[in-house]
Amino acid sequence: MLMAPREAYGQALVELGRENKDVVVLDADVAKASMTILFKEAFPERFFDIGIAESDLIGTGAGFALAGKIPFINAYANFLLGNGWDQIRISVCYANQNVKIIGHNIGASSGKDGPTHLPLEDITLTRVFPGMTVIEPADGIEVKKAVKALAKHVGPAYMRVGRVPIPVITKEEDEFQIGKANVLRQGQDVTIVACGVMVSKALEAAQALAAEGIEAEVINMHTIKPLDKEAILASVSKTQRVVTAEEHTVIGGLGGAVAEFLACTRPVPMRMIGSPDRFGVCGTYEQIHQVLGLTTEKIIEAVKDLMSS
Amino acid sequence: MTASSKSNEKTKTDQARKKEALEEAKLIAQKMRRNILLMTHHAKGGHPGGCLSATDILAVLYKCFLRIDPQNPRWSGRDYFFLSKGHAVPAQYAVLIEMGFLSPEEIKDFREVEGRLPAYPSCTDTPGIDMASGSLGQGLSIANGTALAAKLDGTGQRAYVLLGDGELHEGQVWEAAMTAAHYKLNNVCAIVDYNKLQLDGALDEVKTLGDLRAKWEAFGWHTLEIDGHDYEQIYDALVEAERFKDGPTVIIAHTVKGKGVSFMEDEVGWHCAAPSDEELEIALKELS
Numbered sequence: 101m102l103m104a105p106r107e108a109y110g111q112a113l114v115e116l117g118r119e120n121k122d123v124v125v126l127d128a129d130v131a132k133a134s135m136t137i138l139f140k141e142a143f144p145e146r147f148f149d150i151g152i153a154e155s156d157l158i159g160t161g162a163g164f165a166l167a168g169k170i171p172f173i174n175a176y177a178n179f180l181l182g183n184g185w186d187q188i189r190i191s192v193c194y195a196n197q198n199v200k201i202i203g204h205n206i207g208a209s210s211g212k213d214g215p216t217h218l219p220l221e222d223i224t225l226t227r228v229f230p231g232m233t234v235i236e237p238a239d240g241i242e243v244k245k246a247v248k249a250l251a252k253h254v255g256p257a258y259m260r261v262g263r264v265p266i267p268v269i270t271k272e273e274d275e276f277q278i279g280k281a282n283v284l285r286q287g288q289d290v291t292i293v294a295c296g297v298m299v300s301k302a303l304e305a306a307q308a309l310a311a312e313g314i315e316a317e318v319i320n321m322h323t324i325k326p327l328d329k330e331a332i333l334a335s336v337s338k339t340q341r342v343v344t345a346e347e348h349t350v351i352g353g354l355g356g357a358v359a360e361f362l363a364c365t366r367p368v369p370m371r372m373i374g375s376p377d378r379f380g381v382c383g384t385y386e387q388i389h390q391v392l393g394l395t396t397e398k399i400i401e402a403v404k405d406l407m408s409s
Numbered sequence: 410m411t412a413s414s415k416s417n418e419k420t421k422t423d424q425a426r427k428k429e430a431l432e433e434a435k436l437i438a439q440k441m442r443r444n445i446l447l448m449t450h451h452a453k454g455g456h457p458g459g460c461l462s463a464t465d466i467l468a469v470l471y472k473c474f475l476r477i478d479p480q481n482p483r484w485s486g487r488d489y490f491f492l493s494k495g496h497a498v499p500a501q502y503a504v505l506i507e508m509g510f511l512s513p514e515e516i517k518d519f520r521e522v523e524g525r526l527p528a529y530p531s532c533t534d535t536p537g538i539d540m541a542s543g544s545l546g547q548g549l550s551i552a553n554g555t556a557l558a559a560k561l562d563g564t565g566q567r568a569y570v571l572l573g574d575g576e577l578h579e580g581q582v583w584e585a586a587m588t589a590a591h592y593k594l595n596n597v598c599a600i601v602d603y604n605k606l607q608l609d610g611a612l613d614e615v616k617t618l619g620d621l622r623a624k625w626e627a628f629g630w631h632t633l634e635i636d637g638h639d640y641e642q643i644y645d646a647l648v649e650a651e652r653f654k655d656g657p658t659v660i661i662a663h664t665v666k667g668k669g670v671s672f673m674e675d676e677v678g679w680h681c682a683a684p685s686d687e688e689l690e691i692a693l694k695e696l697s
Contacts, residue, residue, distance in 0.1 A: 124558075124561070145561065146561065148557060148592075150584075150588055151584075151587065151588070151591075153581075153584035153585075153587070153588070155546075155547075155550070155580070155581040155584060156550045156553075156581055156584035156585045156587075156588055158550070159547050159549075159550025159551050159553075159554065159581065159585065160550050160551075160553050160554040160557070160585075160588060161554060162540070162550070162551055162554060163540075163550065163551040163552060163553055163554015163555040163556070163557070163558070163568075164554040164555070164557065164558050165554075166489075166532075166539060166540060166551065166554065166555055167489075167554065167555045167558030167559065167566075168485060168558070169558050169561075171554075186544050186547075187544075187547055187550070187581070189544070190541050190542065190543060190544045190547060191540065191541065191547050191550070191551060194531070194533075194541045195531075195532050195533065195540055195541040196532075196533050
């Protein structure tokens with residue numbers, strides 16, 4: 101089954117709005133794309149369009165938080181982080197405001213809109229902030245749980261939400277806790293740590309590898325910060341090898357976070373699947389994933405490379 | 410007593426009350442100026458020029474308008490004040506001392522590792538400071554957010570923001586100006602400390618603001634222009650901002666950088682510099 105994370109997000113916001121009157125939603129003229137339009141229709145008095153002004157959007161959100169509201173603020177991830185980074189740094193993180201920043205159209209979501217519209221750097225740009233929580237759910241079901249969890253969590257947070265329908269691989273009954281990774285598949289030969297759509301590809305890769313006698317452990321690292329270090333350590337202590345996979349640059353993202361941790365605690369051979377040091381291209385979602393090497397095959401290759409080295 | 414004579418009586422009392430309050434504000438401002446100089450002298454750094462230009466405005470605003478509680482700085486019903494030109498924070502510390510949020514002994518902590526008075530505003534360190542600033546351009550957006558929340562809940566709270574004139578080069582200010590006008594935020598009042606000097610020199614030489622009044626008016630703001638050191642004018646403008654119901658109000662306050670200290674007035678060098686021992690002595694004499 102496929103589900104677009106943004107649709108799950110829009111629906112979850114409406115449920116949340118019903119449960120919690122303090123939730124307000126701010127958008128930057130992308131309500132139809134971010135699906136916050138569902139919230140706007142349900143609770144027009146608590147929806148605020150700030151227009152195409154991401155810096156102001158972040159600041160206005162911080163003001164709402166200061167006044168005791170729980171603002172969910174929305175824009176395309178590339179513009180949000182590009183234009184609003186300093187505002188997130190000072191008005192949200194340094195000021196420790198309870199703002200939920202939602203980056204939309206992440207990774208290859210915007211497809212043929214091409215490089216300017218393909219955010220491949222937003223995890224890096226947000227995880228550097230002290231006190232910031234960074235989340236990328238693996239599928240639509242997890243998006244809904246993350247929205248609820250974010251509303252309860254007190255403090256600055258960033259969440260990535262994709263536009264394109266992706267496989268649903270988690271179950272309604274699975275536990276979701278910010279900062280606690282979910283081990284989706286047990287294995288003793290290699291650890292694959294993934295987030296977002298790459299979790300489904302990691303599972304596919306694990307299945308294919310199993311047919312060749314390689315048992316991969318797959319960890320859904322939906323929270324990139326704070327990183328679940330215990331889960332990583334427990335797994336690599338067993339497997340001694342790790343591959344990371346993310347729809348994002350390999351510089352400073354999930355792979356970077358895992359590498360920073362392991363390099364200083366338990367260095368093990370490692371490979372990173374993600375966008376190399378380059379911009380995206382115009383193309384379909386799948387074409388861009390091919391060009392950037394964000395594929396099941398690349399994960400399999402990386403695992404085999406590790407196994408043979 | 411007739412209705413009109415009653416009304417005259419009331420006006421008289423209002424006038425007397427205003428006069429008394431403004432006399433107190435003047436005394437507060439004088440103490441603030443002394444503390445600003447003591448702070449920057451002790452820290453051997455800071456921005457005295459832009460503190461002194463804003464001092465009279467802050468004294469009137471805090472003394473006569475802001476509904477705040479020093480016993481409960483996070484009181485949820487408070488009015489908000491945001492110092493968007495964060496480098497003038499010694500002026501805010503100085504007024505917070507006078508209002509009872511901080512103790513006068515704390516001035517030695519300005520810019521120090523220990524204590525509660527960092528070089529730029531920090532809402533996680535200092536009671537009475539509602540938002541971090543230090544990167545210019547961010548305060549008006551914050552004010553809008555609090556004002557929208559207050560309207561949503563019907564609390565009647567107001568949000569004030571003090572902007573530097575050089576700060577108006579920042580694009581976010583104008584994004585936020587559009588937002589406030591669009592949502593008709595009559596509970597937002599922006600004050601521009603128009604002292605006409607910035608770090609690199611005269612504002613008009615670095616980058617002119619052109620017709621500043623026309624700019625704010627074009628952005629849909631109720632625009633007032635005053636002498637930012639005339640207590641009556643400051644007071645009346647803030648009353649007018651409260652009274653005006655159709656949208657946000659901006660008060661363009663013409664000020665003098667370094668106001669109150671003869672050798673600092675209108676001198677760009679005092680944008681960012683600490684007084685020496687001798688200079689402090691002269692300045693304190695002038696302010697006694």
